[in-house]
Amino acid sequence: MTFDPSLPSGQNASATSAVSKDGRPTYQQTYTIAPRTGRAVQLLKGDILTVTNPSGHQVCDFWAFRIPNVKEYMSMAHCHTALNNILPKPGDELVTNNRTAILRFLEDTSPGIHDTVIAACDAMRYQQLGAKEYHDNCTDNLRMALTAIGLSLPAIPAPFNIWMNIPVARDGAVSWEPPLSKKGDYVCFEALLDCVAVMSACPQDMTPVNGIDTQPDRLEFSVTK
Numbered sequence: 318m319t320f321d322p323s324l325p326s327g328q329n330a331s332a333t334s335a336v337s338k339d340g341r342p343t344y345q346q347t348y349t350i351a352p353r354t355g356r357a358v359q360l361l362k363g364d365i366l367t368v369t370n371p372s373g374h375q376v377c378d379f380w381a382f383r384i385p386n387v388k389e390y391m392s393m394a395h396c397h398t399a400l401n402n403i404l405p406k407p408g409d410e411l412v413t414n415n416r417t418a419i420l421r422f423l424e425d426t427s428p429g430i431h432d433t434v435i436a437a438c439d440a441m442r443y444q445q446l447g448a449k450e451y452h453d454n455c456t457d458n459l460r461m462a463l464t465a466i467g468l469s470l471p472a473i474p475a476p477f478n479i480w481m482n483i484p485v486a487r488d489g490a491v492s493w494e495p496p497l498s499k500k501g502d503y504v505c506f507e508a509l510l511d512c513v514a515v516m517s518a519c520p521q522d523m524t525p526v527n528g529i530d531t532q533p534d535r536l537e538f539s540v541t542k
């Protein structure tokens with residue numbers, strides 16, 4: 318079968334959890350991202366998005382797509398160049414695959430350890446780890462969260478893996494470690510363009526990236542003006 322980046326390999330509640338028909342939120346309302354699922358939210362320029370980690374050990378795979386043309390999206394590889402760094406910090410502007418600033422990273426209450434190197438998990442990744450049945454995954458959560466608000470995923474960008482702890486050694490080796498974030502940690506972003514942000518509560522329970530107990534948990538988010 319021809320590969321189509323927009324088509325999920327399975328289904329979960331991400332497909333039916335839209336915050337509204339077009340993804341526009343109610344300002345200051347707290348939205349929950351159920352464990353193992355994803356949700357999309359439409360941001361207007363100037364909106365502030367806060368993503369909270371209630372358990373402290375849950376990773377958030379995070380993407381942003383410019384609207385109406387979602388073929389332009391936040392690109393970690395382009396951020397590496399723009400920031401001269403692989404670790405975004407508060408004050409940094411995150412850029413698209415067209416090298417345009419789309420989000421400003423405003424605030425981070427955690428120790429600031431995140432990942433911008435590792436691809437989002439997908440069904441094939443879990444098969445390779447030994448899963449016998451369909452396993453929820455961030456790539457499908459992204460696809461479904463976008464479909465739920467009437468958009469189609471144009472490609473699978475590398476995510477900003479918030480709170481994911483993947484140390485990169487001097488020789489380039491990476492390792493899969495539990496998050497260093499704590500209960501209630503949050504990050505804030507300002508939309509510098511109209512865009513759709515997508516967050517997936519990563520369902521990874523076959524490596525310790527969501528904590529040594531490998532128990533995926535929920536996330537929360539809210540939007541303010």
Ligand SMILES: [Zn+2]
Nearest residue numbers: 438455519520
């Ligand atoms: Zn994941």
